[in-house]
Amino acid sequence: MDPQRQELYEVCQRNGVGITVMKAFGGGDLLSAELSPAGKALTPYQCIHYALTRPAVACVMAGARSMEELEASIAYETAGEEEKDYAAAFASMPKISWQGHCMYCGHCAPCPKEIDVAAVTKLLNLTKAQGSIPETVREHYGALKHKAAECAACGACEKRCPFGVPIVENIKQASRVFGA
Numbered sequence: 001m002d003p004q005r006q007e008l009y010e011v012c013q014r015n016g017v018g019i020t021v022m023k024a025f026g027g028g029d030l031l032s033a034e035l036s037p038a039g040k041a042l043t044p045y046q047c048i049h050y051a052l053t054r055p056a057v058a059c060v061m062a063g064a065r066s067m068e069e070l071e072a073s074i075a076y077e078t079a080g081e082e083e084k085d086y087a088a089a090f091a092s093m094p095k096i097s098w099q100g101h102c103m104y105c106g107h108c109a110p111c112p113k114e115i116d117v118a119a120v121t122k123l124l125n126l127t128k129a130q131g132s133i134p135e136t137v138r139e140h141y142g143a144l145k146h147k148a149a150e151c152a153a154c155g156a157c158e159k160r161c162p163f164g165v166p167i168v169e170n171i172k173q174a175s176r177v178f179g180a
């Protein structure tokens with residue numbers, strides 16, 4: 001993601017401002033292998049899910065040129081996790097490398113300690129970008145059912161992460177930063 005855009009998303013999340021995403025399909029380009037800047041086609045479900053898992057994003061306004069396209073977007077609501085999963089598609093994009101960057105895809109789940117790795121990582125990254133823990137982030141972390149301190153460092157999540165994220169280290173850091 002463009003660093004300035006990333007920063008905007010993070011500032012919004014820290015301040016409790018919701019973002020509405022437009023052009024989640026890149027004007028249709030992301031659905032076409034020929035037109036996609038990533039060199040690979042995504043599905044509407046993957047595009048919508050990626051947008052909804054960015055920091056601060058509250059909703060997606062999905063454009064449609066026909067009833068079929070509109071119905072395909074609405075069907076996201078009942079789609080299964082596998083259909084929405086964009087991790088493998090992103091990891092194999094020939095023109096973009098996401099290595100080491102958490103995409104908040106949730107592909108590393110399930111954790112035996114039931115830690116929501118994507119959520120913890122997102123809150124950690126928001127805190128690192130700010131240099132201190134924003135109040136909204138502290139509240140969201142407090143609301144998590146299972147905290148980073150419960151991590152058993154089993155490494156199961158790292159094996160499932162398609163982006164080579166150092167999850168165990170991140171979770172340890174989150175435990176130190178949030179004190180839980």
Ligand code: SF4
Nearest residue numbers: 102103105106108161
């Ligand atoms: S750690 Fe990896 S698998 Fe887990 S949410 Fe982040 S990018 Fe996805």
Ligand code: SF4
Nearest residue numbers: 111151152154155157
């Ligand atoms: S290393 Fe920690 S966060 Fe990852 S699956 Fe094991 S217990 Fe869960």
